[in-house]
Structure formats: structure tokens, C-alpha cells
Amino acid sequence: MKGGRTALTALLAVIVFTVIFGLAYPLAMTGIAQLAFPSEANGSKLSANGRVVGSSLIAQSFSRPLLDRHGKPVLNSEGEEVLVPDKSYFQPRPSQTSYSGDTSAFSNLGPNSVKEREAVREAIGNYIHLNKPYDKSLTKADVPVDAITQSASGVDPEISQANARIQAHRVAVVRHLPLRTVDELISKHTVGRFLGVFGEPGVNVLQLNIALGKEAPIR
């Protein structure tokens, strides 16, 4: 082939393959996906009380404003409300993106990083402060790693079973539920391994919290 002819072929090839793989393929796949898996293709949304409250695959924040003695929200130096974990809900893993569903980022804290040590130390303190009043025997050694490290996505939908069992004490007391009922809900919303082999089991926090709401609505 002459040089000019090869160039023309190359240009045509880019155009043809762009049409096939850049438009026909993704659009056809979108069409099929929307027909075959409408819920999954659109973000696996979950409803509670008749409205969409989030996605089963994306963690969300369960927190409320910190109130001072007069019942007014405490503000931080930037004038924003200070948020604290809501004791009546299971808490997801710590997030470096405040559970943002549209701007994902890693923490990128290294293995020998002082910042990582401080972040983990603070998370352990927070976790014990939140749960120890309801589970007197809780010590540092019992805190599962997933509860005090930031997930990769910032929106990890699951927590470990150990993490859930500890939090169950708190949730049961706050919601006036028998611990056994809460534990049963945890088992019900635990996702197992693929084929019983691959991955790790985890408890889906949003599903669990929605189920709690049905079991013991808050007011």
C-alpha cells in the first residue's frame, strides 16, 4: 500500500470503530441493560416509606447536628454545623469523602504515615466513645479494623459482622429492641461470599437501617 492509501485506511478505521465500539456497542448495551436489569442498571436504589432513600451499593451518612445546652446546633470555625453519629443507626465505615456518591477519592494515606496513625487513633477513640456505654466490655483490641480505617471508595456499603455485632448493643438499647431481634436483622442483611469462596461477608448498613426503621420506627 502507498503511504497516502494507508493513512486513508487508518482514518477510516478510526471512524468505523468509533461508530461501532463508541456508539453502537454502549448504546445497545444500555438498551439491553435497561430492559433486563432496570433496577441494577440505574443504581440499585432502595425505598423506605414510599420514597427513594439511596442505593444499596452506596453508603450514606447517619449523623445529626451536635446540640449545645440550649438545643442549638454547635457550629465549627467555618460556620457549618458539627455533625455527630446518630446513635439509633448502624454506622458505616469512616469515609474520606463524607459519603459522597459523585466524587470518589482514596485517602492515600501510606503505611508509615503519621497522618494515618492519627486518623486511626481518632477513629478508635470515636468508636469506643460511641459504643462503650452500651457494651461495657469493649476494648481497643475488640474494635474490628474495618470500623476504624477508611474504605477505598469512601462509600463502602458494608461493615464486617464483628463491627455490626458491637454496634447492635447500642442500637438495641437506643431503639428499645431486644438484642436478639437486632442480631437477627444483622444476619438477614449479611451478604455472603460469591460461591461461598470469593470475597468477604459483610453487613449492608443501609438495608439494615431501613429494616430497623420498620421494626422500631423512631417517633
Added chain:
Amino acid sequence: MAQGWLQVATFVGVVIAMTPLLGRYMARVFGGRRVFLSPVFAPLERLTYRALRVDPAEEQDWKAYAKSLVLFSVFSWLALYLILRTQGIQPFNPQHFHSGPWDVSFNTASSFVTNTNWQYYGGETTLTYFAQMAGLTVQNFVTPAVGICALLALIRGIVGRGGAGLGNFWADLTRGLYYVLLPLSIVLTLILVSQGVVQTLAHSAAVHTLEGATQVLALGPAASQVAIKQLGTNGGGFFNVNSAFPFENGTTTSNFFEALAIILIPAALTYTYGRMVGRQREGWAIFAAMLAIYIAFIAVIVPAEQHGTPAEHAAGTPTAAIAGSTGGNMEGKEQRNGIAESALWATTTTVTSNGSVNSAMESYTGLGGAVPMFGLSTSEVVFGGVGTGLYSMLLFVLLAVFIGGLMVGRTPEYLGKKIQAREIKLVSLGVLFTPLAVLLTAGLATATRLGTRSIFAGIDPQGFSETLYAYLSQANNNGSAFAGYTGFVQPHAPGNVGAYGITFADLLGGATMVFARFIPILIVLAVAGSLAGKKVAPAGPGTMRTDTPTFVILLIGVVILVGALTFFPALLLGPVVQALTARLF
């Protein structure tokens, strides 16, 4: 831990079982024979040849083959750059994104045309759906096909019987795309969508959470792109945190299939190779060498991550496994993946030149992070990229044959072809070009203020690891990252308003990817051309066999030696320092 090893062993078993199945199919495809998908794709294939005005039976010598390959890649680069620069006027742009900085576009275009998929951009916060589909997805398809083309040309050079022909680039490209990559991608897309990987053209969705706060869920045509990103050893994520984001990989099922897709084609191509050279044992010998290194890496990284990091221990967490929790270094890892699936993925993605991640590489332990880096240091020949892995490994095979020949004092031969000065000169260039590119660029980036601006961690071993990893990854066309290292600053995400690139990192990285992709490809094609013209000598009693365990060990030794000798000093300064100390920086 036992559960972790079971996962690894089962996974490796599935890979071994799939290798002959897909390998045999691909041998038929690239031999130009009929396959069960021919009734579906043959009409499209003929139509494509007509549209491109090519005769698929026309044999090309190495220069014509190379010219077609390079020109196709040049136009691909131009098309992608154009798409990235014109985001403001594109359809399928529900978020109304404008184009990002030009230097980041330069880096991204170079990244995707070289099958690297290095990400300085954040997918969901900067790119239109049109750019993701017509730009990135297209390159995700064609670049692995180009890698296969270069491999096929080399194989035909090795088996050639004295002619100059290496096959036809356009036919190889088209057949690879239609008969291998497209059908596998369709199947994988559907599996992934069933697992919650999103596939829609709708705008991101704002929902009111259970407590009434607003949460925005990024959506998009992700599954169709993620499928080919894994199968084509591409690795560029639809979302910023790649396959760690649940809408890209949200269940243990999707994680298994994505991990398998990463390694499937590179592994199967070794079987295809055995078929095409007519000696199946040769393919298995190469497979065995790759597998041995792969397993050794996994055996190091899984316990390293299970152990936890000095920072975690200093903070007072034991990181030991307790009932209901696997323990280990869970910073930057997802609960559903845990330690084993994260570590397995990290190894698989770095040895194969895929580069997608399901956990944060930068947060790995010192030793755990050294494994992916050493995986990159071996020039992506342990399965490696689609096509690229095996052709790079074949260069190492020729080198091993040469070294073996020197040891026993005979003229080196490979499959009946004499390996002479010209081939060995080319092979040496091919083997050394990428490592040299890494050392020069990483050195430049470490030594200058322009380079250190990209560092996230600090001027310490971790900061050095980030830099070294960045250039190792880009020069090896891998794309995985210690993601703190950046060439893009985006103060107002989502969107590109006020965003700017770090020009030095963007341009140096972009140029590195381009040179480190196409110089080795040209060398491989030149070797193919040189071998094609040689007569095949019958094997004699003095011929060194290349399908024996002895040769496999020799080959492993050569691969490790080249990687180790080139990179040990650099690795010592970064991950090894961190692995050896409990000191915090």
C-alpha cells in the same frame, strides 16, 4: 488466612482451566478459520474490509505492517484528543462538563492510545458520557487488539518459512475486535449490570437519604466500559476510584468476574501461541514461567497485607483476625473484597498491565506495595497486557535462548531459527528501553521541583514511592497508581471549572507512555521481520530444548534478573525502607 488461600487457589485453578478453552478458540480466529461466531460476525467483518478498502489476504512485510499500526495509532490519538478538547459541544453530557486542561487531555489521550489508562483525570467529575464512550471505550477496544496484532506478527515471523509476509494488520485488528473482544465484552457487561454496575445515560441522581440529607449518586454507561477495561488490560476507571467504587464493582460476584477478565486473555494467548507454532508444550512452558512468578508475588502480598501497617499498629489497633472480621490492613480496602481479594487483584492488575484497582495501592504496607512495584519492574511479562505481555515475554525467551546458548557453547536457536547478532541487538534494545525510560523519567521527576509538586505524601520514602510508581506504571503502560501522585488539580469538583494540570507531570508522563509503547512494538516487528526470512533448521542432538522445566527456570531467572538488577536500588529507597522500619514519617 486459610479462607484467603482457598480464594487464591480456586482463582488460579479457574485461570488454568480457562486457558486452553479460550486459547484454542483464539488460535482458530487468528488462523483465519471459521468459528461458531462466524455466522454473526462474518458479514460485519466483510463490510468493514470494504469500508476500509483493504484486502484481508494481502500479506504485509514488517515495515508495511508497522506503518499500518503506527498510522492507525496516530489517528486514534488525534481523534481522542479532539474528543477530549470539545466536551462543551458534545451530546450525552447531562452534567454539562466543559473540557479539562489541555495538558491533562494530552496525558489522557496518550494514556488510552497506549493501553495504559493512567488516570490524572477523575472520570465521573470531568468527562462527558460521550467522551467516555466514543473516546475512552473505543481505545479500550482497539489498543488490546493492536497488542494482539504485534504479537501475531512476531509469531508469524517465528514460524515463517522464508517469506517476508507477517499477515495483514487490518485483518488481524478486525478479527481480534469482532471475534474476541466484542463477544466477551457483551457477556461481561451483562454479568456486571446484573451485579449493580450502572449502565444508563441518565443524569446523576440526587436522593434524600434516610435521614433527609441530600446525596448525589453518579451514574453513567459504566458497565459497557468496565467490561472492556478489564478484558483489554486497559484499567481506566469510569469512576475516579476505579473498581473500588461500588457502581463499578459492587459485589463479590462482580469482583470475581472482573478479576478473571483481567488475566483471561493474556493467559489464554500462551495456549494460542503453542497452537500457532505447532508445539503446545512451548506455550505451556511460557505459561508455567509466568504462573510461577505470579504465584510467588501473591504468596508475599497476602500475608503482608494481613499483617497490617506500622501506622495502624502505632495507633493501637491489633489488626489481627477476630470472629466476624478478617483483620489486616483495611485502610483503602472495601469490606466485601477484604484482604485476599484486594491483594490478589493488586498482583493480577500490575503483572498484567491492566492497572485497574479495587483498593488504594498507596495505602498498602511497605512489603505489600513493593510487590506491585516489582510486578511493574518485570516489564509486564507475567501474563502482561493483551498481546503485549506475550510479545515482551518472547523477547525474554530469545534472550534466555541466547544466554543458554552461550552457556553450552552452541549457536542459539529458537524453534529451528538461528538467533544471531541482529536479533539479539534488537532484543536487548527492546528489553532495556522501558526500564531506561522509567529510571530517566523517575529520576528527573525526583530531582526537580517541577516533579515533586505532584507528590501527595511528602518528601520521604512514601513520596519517592509515589514518583517511582507513577513512572514505572506509565512506562510499562500499566496505569495503576499510588494515587496520591497527581498531575491534575480540581478545586471545584464535579466539573472542570478552575481546574488546572501540573504540566510537567502531564507531558513527561504522556510522552513516556507513547515512546514506551511504540518503540518496543517497532522493535518486536523488526525482530519478526528478521526471523521471518530465516530457514528452519531441523532440531539436532545439540539443540537446547525450550519446552523443559530447565528452560522455564532459566527464563524465570532472566526475567527476575533484568527486573531486579535494574530496579533494586530504586525499590530500596521507597517500599523496602518502609517495609523494614516501623518508623512513621
